[in-house]
Amino acid sequence: MATYAECLTIVREVLGEYLEPGQTAGENDALVADLGLSSLQMLELVVEIEDQLDISLPLNQLPDVRTVHEFAQMLESVAGGAQP
Amino acid sequence: MSLLEKFAPLNKMRTDLLEYGSLPFGVVTERIISPTIGIVHGRETILAGSNNYLGLTFEPSCIEAAKAALDAEGTGTTGSRMANGTYSTHHALEQELAAFFDRQHALVFTTGFLATMGMVSTLAGRDDVLLIDADSHASIYDGCRLGGAEIIRFRHNDPADLEKRLRRLGERSANTLVVAEGLYSMLGDQPPLEAIVDIKDRYGACLLLDEAHSMGVFGAHGRGLAEALDLEDRVEFVVGTFSKSLGSVGGFCVSNLPELDLIRMAARSYIFTASPAPSVVASTREALKLIATRPELRERLWRNANQLYSGLQESGFQVGPQPSPVVAVFVDQAELAIEWWHQLLDNGIYVNLVIPPATPSTSCLLRCSMSAAHTTEQVNKIVSSFADLRSENRVAGSAV
Ligand SMILES: Cc1ncc(COP(=O)(O)O)c(C=O)c1O
Numbered sequence: 020m021a022t023y024a025e026c027l028t029i030v031r032e033v034l035g036e037y038l039e040p041g042q043t044a045g046e047n048d049a050l051v052a053d054l055g056l057s058s059l060q061m062l063e064l065v066v067e068i069e070d071q072l073d074i075s076l077p078l079n080q081l082p083d084v085r086t087v088h089e090f091a092q093m094l095e096s097v098a099g100g101a102q103p
Numbered sequence: 104m105s106l107l108e109k110f111a112p113l114n115k116m117r118t119d120l121l122e123y124g125s126l127p128f129g130v131v132t133e134r135i136i137s138p139t140i141g142i143v144h145g146r147e148t149i150l151a152g153s154n155n156y157l158g159l160t161f162e163p164s165c166i167e168a169a170k171a172a173l174d175a176e177g178t179g180t181t182g183s184r185m186a187n188g189t190y191s192t193h194h195a196l197e198q199e200l201a202a203f204f205d206r207q208h209a210l211v212f213t214t215g216f217l218a219t220m221g222m223v224s225t226l227a228g229r230d231d232v233l234l235i236d237a238d239s240h241a242s243i244y245d246g247c248r249l250g251g252a253e254i255i256r257f258r259h260n261d262p263a264d265l266e267k268r269l270r271r272l273g274e275r276s277a278n279t280l281v282v283a284e285g286l287y288s289m290l291g292d293q294p295p296l297e298a299i300v301d302i303k304d305r306y307g308a309c310l311l312l313d314e315a316h317s318m319g320v321f322g323a324h325g326r327g328l329a330e331a332l333d334l335e336d337r338v339e340f341v342v343g344t345f346s347k348s349l350g351s352v353g354g355f356c357v358s359n360l361p362e363l364d365l366i367r368m369a370a371r372s373y374i375f376t377a378s379p380a381p382s383v384v385a386s387t388r389e390a391l392k393l394i395a396t397r398p399e400l401r402e403r404l405w406r407n408a409n410q411l412y413s414g415l416q417e418s419g420f421q422v423g424p425q426p427s428p429v430v431a432v433f434v435d436q437a438e439l440a441i442e443w444w445h446q447l448l449d450n451g452i453y454v455n456l457v458i459p460p461a462t463p464s465t466s467c468l469l470r471c472s473m474s475a476a477h478t479t480e481q482v483n484k485i486v487s488s489f490a491d492l493r494s495e496n497r498v499a500g501s502a503v
Contacts, residue, residue: 057465058460059464059465062237066258070267073267073271074271075255075268075271075272076255077253077254077255078247078254078255078256079253079254
């Protein structure tokens with residue numbers, strides 16, 4: 020179980036590894052358009068977060084994720100209630 | 104017309120590529136001479152990017168069979184397998200495929216793409232899960248989208264990641280179809296099939312193995328990787344194509360599960376398209392016999408594959424992780440890859456240029472595929488033409 024706030028923290032933490040030194044990820048930043056992530060980096064980011072939360076993110080939902088906020092929201096929906 | 108605006112980046116890519124001379128995609132073979140030689144840009148060219156693994160496209164017995172079928176059955180069936188498009192020869196091909204793979208059931212589709220896409224989308228429905236290798240072919244990805252199942256990827260060739268994801272699914276692992284390929288078509292690497300099979304069995308999942316590039320290439324009878332590793336009984340569904348080692352066009356699925364026969368009435372890519380032309384069915388049936396009875400074709404293929412792989416490696420190129428009939432050369436910079444591709448063609452060598460996102464990494468690939476029909480001299484010429492690229496440019500091919 021993870022709350023939205025916890026999910027947001029994780030996303031921002033992991034994202035930090037992909038950003039330039041000094042750059043931070045705002046909640047409303049778009050992962051590709053604002054933060055400049057490549058599609059390969061997006062893939063790595065997803066895998067790292069999946070491992071941290073011990074979940075699998077369905078590919079069906081990923082295209083809907085554009086911003087840090089949407090990512091955290093999606094994580095909450097998968098990690099929030101679905102776990103036994 | 105904003106509908107068409109999305110094509111602007113493609114147009115730019117095409118324009119940029121044309122600055123190097125001709126377009127490297129959709130190259131016209133002005134005349135095809137043999138399985139390994141064609142006339143391209145007016146020049147005799149060695150075809151080293153064709154998937155013609157056993158070199159059967161000009162096999163006299165296959166050509167004879169196709170001609171006889173044209174005379175006897177006409178040019179096309181004009182209908183679906185479900186309607187008027189199942190001739191006795193389609194039925195015979197299915198029986199022969201089942202016998203070849205030593206399975207109870209076989210289904211013939213019009214292309215391999217339609218076979219894989221149709222099987223993936225039909226086997227896994229709304230409440231099911233598809234667990235696919237991240238480097239899967241487009242036909243697998245498209246099948247995933249169509250079926251409405253939950254789609255999860257596991258890291259390429261990583262059984263530990265597969266296991267983790269099956270564990271996370273809990274009871275739903277029993278409703279899961281795991282999908283892998285027998286030989287990955289870009290880098291020529293094989294999956295750790297035994298580990299994958301052990302894990303999916305432990306979690307009660309099913310496995311669909313796409314042997315598109317491995318049929319005719321592995322196994323004592325040429326049945327593919329599952330045969331070579333003695334795992335056939337534990338692979339529920341095998342799909343494949345007639346368009347590579349069998350030298351024609353079409354696709355299939357084989358299984359011991361009786362439900363495969365019901366998929367005839369459920370797979371949209373089987374139902375809503377015309378069946379393969381009789382001439383195609385006839386040459387495929389003939390080629391299937393040759394795969395089984397001429398193991399020397401496989402030996403020649405592997406001899407050529409090993410020669411090319413070690414030759415390119417010794418010339419200092421970074422190649423795929425293991426020797427295989429698909430030999431991929433990594434080139435970091437796109438400009439260099441495109442230049443090299445043109446130099447190879449000018450030198451009478453055709454290979455495939457693959458640029459991201461069609462590649463598994465950010466590198467470009469000069470992808471070569473070997474055939475049993477290549478001669479030692481042809482393989483030597485391919486290697487020396489590659490070696491010339493490095494001496495001319497003195498720029499390293501580089502890393503993944
Ligand atoms: C893994 C895989 N599956 C399916 C196909 C499709 O085969 P076909 O050419 O028969 O449509 C290919 C061909 O590129 C492939 O590589």
